[in-house]
Amino acid sequence: MVLRREVVSAGDSDASSRWVTNGAGSLIAMMTPQDVVLARHRIAPWVRVTPMIRWDDHPSHPLLKLEALQVTGSFKARGAFNRVLAAKETGAIGDAGVIGASGGNAGLALAYAAHRLGIPAEIVVPVTSSPVKLERLRTLGATVVVHGERYGDAYDHALERQRRSGALFVHAYDQLEVVAGQGTVGLEFLEQAGSLDMVVVAAGGGGLVAGVRLAMPSQTRVIAVEPTLAPTIQQALLAGGPVDVEVSGVAADSLGARRCGDLAYEVISSMGVESVLVEEEEMIAARQLLWDEFRLVGEYGGVAALAALLADKVKASEEDRIGIIFCGANSDPSDLVKHDAIA
Template structure:
């Protein structure tokens, strides 16, 4: 469990280590938090720095990741002069694996799912004594991710709702804790990977299948325990979107705003664009664009028709 105070301590700890990413007023009552501009292309750098700094002196760091968490850990480790070993499922995008190696990490390809890489990483950390950095279910990781929520409130002012993509839930946990009592957080996830939705229905985190266009970054098989505890405490909402809506949101972000994001990074916006989440009149909504580690060639198809003009509130103009 984490609190606003934990996030505030994390913000003080990582100050100067991470970027204060900008906020874009996308439409009346709608803001984008451009966290895809963070170091290594995702919000994960915040949690990685907080985890390593909170742990003190280390001999090395270990992570399991479909890509973004590993990139963040590798980057933070390099900044501290520490060796990093990242366990990655064989299904991880080649662009992310290449970046891991460019950052100096030892990359271990294990299994087809995140769970396979996770088991191998935990074993190595236990055997070596190196610091294990969980992708989403450690207090320091969640609190670090939540620092972007504090920034967002400072930048956008009073908000009613923050839409957050959910995989394992570390970002949701951190942001919901950061803004508790000041704004409501709603998790958005692919219909093919409903970790939050299934946990709320079952009353506890449960295993789900993993597939679809955002599986490389949102492909956790189970919501984290910290995320479930914070989500239930703060009454976080849950919205599901189809892969087609995610693909369209990604294309619109590029075509209309020239914002390059990966499918997972477009998932929260997909809820607005598709109408899966419909703001009430006057509701002030922020959308977290959380990752940009993608192949630019896939942003749009030269043979595809342009996406229909829509307002971010999901109604056609």
Template sequence: MTVTRDDVLQAARRIQGRVRRTPALQVSPTVTFKLELLQHVGSFKPRGAFNRLLGAKEQGLLTGQGVIAASGGNAGLAAAYASRELGVPARIFVPVNAPAPKVARLRTLDADVVQVGNEYAEAYEAAVMAAEESGALLVHAFDQPEIVAGQGTIGLELLDQVDGFDTVLVAVGGGGLIAGIATALGDSARVVGVEPELAPTLHRTLAAGELVDVQVGGLAADSLGARRLGTLAFEAAKSYDLRSVLVPEEAIVAARNELWHEYHLAVEHGAAVTYAALRTGAYQLSDGERVVVVVCGANTDPSTLS
């Protein structure tokens, strides 16, 4: 099972008018921010969610039973938002430790929220069982072709918005975002994953050369806490020679605060990892290299910024 650039192009046509074309902000001669935190419900996730739901609707698979999804927060928000916009019910399974702002936001989107387990994997198992019993459409957080293709539309936008770039830094949890962007860009640019040291899912998988389970934790685990890389992301990693760099907790905190003080961007910890990679030198620019930093999520408590 793979995702092709044609799938990404089809997704772009399908979701046009449903999602925002987010800005690309050049912050230095060599660094551009892709401000995906300005997407509907505060993250890139609606791109994949709309593609999944609209594709299912085209096939007659989106019924009155609605949608079921599992999420640490952002994927659930996206599924709930897309479901509300398309007029179908959504039931979202989240871990019991999911951030309170994300849970509260889910409820404002009319979702039925079910809290179960201590991490995403446990919530996902419960969601799969519920979908099988009810006949609802299961929307995966990162490992479905329609989800990956939808996230890849960010890459297509970058090709239109940024006048030449060499590298894109992408936060990695389960890998749907990096797989989609890499597929969209092909050999047009290098795509590098950035992960917290305490959630090195892609990093460990690349080292092992196969899919492995990884212990995850830390400040960004609510959005980057997948224990196992998605199969589609693993295929993309092999096809596009993806690599991963790791950043420590203290660097994520510092980058998040700097994004607020320097650029007035209030981001969640998972969205700060890409900027942290530049600040710490975990990813070092070569002479003249032009890099895009994907800033992917804003669902955070602003009172925790300092």
């Protein structure tokens, strides 16, 4: 399978043998499930093997992969570690360290990976970023630069700073090593479950769902779940390629990518990933149920896959083994606790 990818800096560390130029002048990369296997071995000492539980009280008895218990509270650590470790293998990280743009889970993951590996990190965030997450970034030793109203503004500013500093740019979701790293949760899920007929995955920019698709056997259905107020992947599929989408809603801090990643789109569109949308109230209800049933705190985007199951938007037979990835827990639990106390 050939996947297209935009070069974001001359300092990109990907092995040159992986990249060629086609007749139109676009850079293309060969990406296969083996990239996910390689990532699994590379990041194993640095990330957690997260648990899986079976929800027997639900009629379909789904298997829940608790990836929200990953370091930094989301799956993002897998991709960040794989990107940075791959660059270290080729000597592509200098004194300037690494740089990324994100006021959310991707920024936390990159800051944590850099902290553990003893590398300087700079994270550019929009002014709308949560003060709690900004404080966590600083606690991890990252230099925090606040710029712009939206993620896109912070992203452009990070690229500009990267060109001046020579730091390694780590994309939140649209780099080969990042996608492969995120896919390792799929390999882990398969080992724990034995087999899965369907895997339901929350989707923002698409790095997680693309990685999981690469990790799964071809016969396993993979379903991407997005909020109706942030339908980035669904709009890309309708348009025949990534397009800018207006995003908002309760899950915008974690599933608020305005554009589907190029790599993710190629995987999703060529390998039959299905698209499902969930409403605001469905994610709110799923988050509350996760607390009521399991005493687990989730963020709205992190429970989107569970919301699709609970809202009966995932169609499966009674015999199907359904896997649900609960992928993010960086949320204020106070409203859950208050609700529980009243109940």
